[in-house]
Amino acid sequence: MPQPDHIVKVPPLPDPEALDEATKKYFALCEEKLGIVPYVLRAYTANLDKLRNFSNFYTTLMLDEEKCGLTKLEREMISVVVASANHCYYCLVAHGQAVRQLSGDSQLGEMMVMDYRVAELDRRQRAMLDFSWKLTITPHDISDDDRQGLRDAGFTDQDIFDICDTAAFFNYTNRVAHGIGMMPNPEYHGMNR
Amino acid sequence: MPQPDHIVKVPPLPDPEALDEATKKYFALCEEKLGIVPYVLRAYTANLDKLRNFSNFYTTLMLDEEKCGLTKLEREMISVVVASANHCYYCLVAHGQAVRQLSGDSQLGEMMVMDYRVAELDRRQRAMLDFSWKLTITPHDISDDDRQGLRDAGFTDQDIFDICDTAAFFNYTNRVAHGIGMMPNPEYHGMNR
Amino acid sequence: MPQPDHIVKVPPLPDPEALDEATKKYFALCEEKLGIVPYVLRAYTANLDKLRNFSNFYTTLMLDEEKCGLTKLEREMISVVVASANHCYYCLVAHGQAVRQLSGDSQLGEMMVMDYRVAELDRRQRAMLDFSWKLTITPHDISDDDRQGLRDAGFTDQDIFDICDTAAFFNYTNRVAHGIGMMPNPEYHGMNR
Amino acid sequence: MPQPDHIVKVPPLPDPEALDEATKKYFALCEEKLGIVPYVLRAYTANLDKLRNFSNFYTTLMLDEEKCGLTKLEREMISVVVASANHCYYCLVAHGQAVRQLSGDSQLGEMMVMDYRVAELDRRQRAMLDFSWKLTITPHDISDDDRQGLRDAGFTDQDIFDICDTAAFFNYTNRVAHGIGMMPNPEYHGMNR
């Protein structure tokens, strides 16, 4: 597995061949399931503790199906809308693809990337995305009224926690990506068009 | 351990007495070491998977002493400056206290909270905080010049990853805190004045 | 030619069959050359004087090859970067496709849409896009220094006029699109991927 | 007709005497009707195709009396309010004069230039200007609610198109003026005080 020219600007990454067995196994599993090892995981090989923490955090947040009242698609929609506000190339490419895949609607993916407000969404999803945009842009303006707005649109208080957690997390990843100059796997571009 | 009046606005939290043994043990350890169970940990008891992920993520990011080239104090300074940009009460109170404690300088804590630019810092720390502020406020404007500025101030490329990771992470926690209406433990206020 | 469900929110559009012969002929030519009648042209059928003016303005600005020192691709890159700053769905879809087509590089199109700063551009094109972004976001901060920056990157004073004209024009179209709720032809999405 | 010292910073302009007959005739007509040749027209002599397009576009947009439901004064009020948001000297001077002339109220012109919110306007005109300001400053926040607000204030859907078109157009001209460093004819200052 040769190193691509540009995964990150910093930090220097170890040779993939030199990684420990557990990480190699994890990456093999990614390749098997996704067809690729997402570059974000490659980026964290600079610190394997951070790789493990990121991976666990991400898996619960985005893939859990038992405890989270949001669909996987909804969580991906949030991630793309946050990345749109932050102009984050990595997340727009990677999660835009996820929205196309999970929704089977390539235009929905484009709308989340470019301007989610043009999408014809039900009240629930629109409220979820408006909240996520506001939490991204002006977090200190979020108030009880905003939380009540989510309840009025059908969300439970546990759902609101998950919306906050998801929108907040991509404010983390967007800044890591901008900060270290991280690029997405080129394979995403052609998928699910 | 009675539930305080106000830890979070959402989600509803389970009775601390009803938590599983592992969590109770973890919280007992917190009380022993810190004198308190930080409310952020209480907040995540709404989802114990998320509690474990958050705790692991946080521990590596902020407490690791082997792989991270930033001092604990420097990481805390970043966290407070990010929270200052985001006007996050929780993190300003909790991490402002940490800066006072780790630096032994209560005014330094206040400066990080209120306006880090007034502090008399060496070039390295000033560059680190300017970068963190910019990554918080206008993440998409970070460029190679900004990374080079950190190198010129003495940071390695691995350090830059850690600065990005730290500044980015508190953009996550600040938004969780604003989103769910999380308040800090009152004990922080009186410590290290 | 049946009316699509959603071209614009306002104004009401006349039946395409009821348009005058000149307009029908123009639209037939569009279909022949582009495979579609761009919805922006359909939108302006609400006022045929405005349609003619828009069309003439656009043709000179974007298609002229004699007097303009910018390539067609460069002008399209400007249009997408301006639309990215303004989060304009119509222009991002339509002109993003144009960038893909003219460059033969689908990733370049995505970069212009999402974050032009990640593209590996030569100094000339990077300066052109930085200027266009700034003219879009903070027009009153443009100064002699910015014009000199374009000269230093290789542009003539006539080129600078054309860069200004192009960037400024998409600040017009983006606002028309947002203002009247204009949607792009769905065909753009699949082209040149 | 000697060239004034400062019409534009870029591009270089041809000698007015060397212009073609059609342009000379057009400018003679301007002098006859307006007393001046507006410098914006002089600026576009750098490219006579662009001059013609601009002139036609402008004439329909601002002077048409058949198809447009807005008065000429209302269109000028929009132009000045947009220019106020963009701090555009050229348009504030030139169109501020037009508001003074068309309204016969010099203070109204000053209010449009400085802060339109202090003017005692009827609901219709206030709604029109609030919409134009918002379309200028945060175009992607325009929603169905904003369009409905214009309807509630008495505008037709065709009028809304014209409001959008007018406000959007001055976002074009303001950016051309800032971009090329265009100055207004000094004669405007003394008129209609």
Add this chain to the structure above:
Amino acid sequence: MPQPDHIVKVPPLPDPEALDEATKKYFALCEEKLGIVPYVLRAYTANLDKLRNFSNFYTTLMLDEEKCGLTKLEREMISVVVASANHCYYCLVAHGQAVRQLSGDSQLGEMMVMDYRVAELDRRQRAMLDFSWKLTITPHDISDDDRQGLRDAGFTDQDIFDICDTAAFFNYTNRVAHGIGMMPNPEYHGMNR
């Protein structure tokens, strides 16, 4: 002296005839010297202590000729540029007139109101206005570099204090004017055109 229709929205103002003798005398002096009683002074009759404080503060700041190294015109230029950033109708009208009067250049007054960056100023005055604009818009970004920039342009450290004091003060008056809905005397409009 009848009360004009609109001086302020709040607070209610006492009948000018019912004012104490000292205030009446002061206003008579204003009329004699300026031809008007500036409405800002009328506004402060709601609290005569505040009137006296404001008047004293203003007189030293703007009229002192012994201790202040800035000309009266320069101080007025600062006041208009600050008001331009804050879109304050009262100060733009009143101090725009002062710039016209003191400079004998009506266009200079308009430039300060609309976009000071288009004025052909010497380095000293340009630096003074750039600093004042920045102190108005992003006060916490002012740094030693900005103060050094003023020194490099020829100002003493005492002058810098006066520039700060002047620019800061009009951030006060602009907010009072916006807050209480204060309008300027109509006489200003026609003066010094």
Add this chain to the structure above:
Amino acid sequence: MPQPDHIVKVPPLPDPEALDEATKKYFALCEEKLGIVPYVLRAYTANLDKLRNFSNFYTTLMLDEEKCGLTKLEREMISVVVASANHCYYCLVAHGQAVRQLSGDSQLGEMMVMDYRVAELDRRQRAMLDFSWKLTITPHDISDDDRQGLRDAGFTDQDIFDICDTAAFFNYTNRVAHGIGMMPNPEYHGMNR
């Protein structure tokens, strides 16, 4: 009384021993009453006319108990909230202490400094602080609706004047402090914790 290392970056301050008798007496009174001479007063010794004007202005604004319908604590709360928006170290330290002292609630002081929105305030005080924040950040957006909101929360029109005056004044002091690089007396930090 030795000169502290850092009161201001500019202007140069006279030796306190060389001040005139009236000023020495005033400072002795400050020491007696407050335990310190606030550095802001020391800063104005660069111009004793300005010192006297500032002192008189401040005394009426913040200490008057006859004519002002706001409590001293409320005025201090406004001052800290304005300083929080402006990230002004001097005022956050000095007036944060005043809020702690006057309220007897150290956490209330911290909330005003960090994020006033988390405080459990009655409707009156919350409305007062929301208005003050808005007047600070976007003064030209204040409208009749905002003034009516204050009336609805229980304020008289005279109170609204005083709220505006107070919030506006700290937009002055914050900019003076940022502009001249003024630091607060270190004694404030430990008081009323």
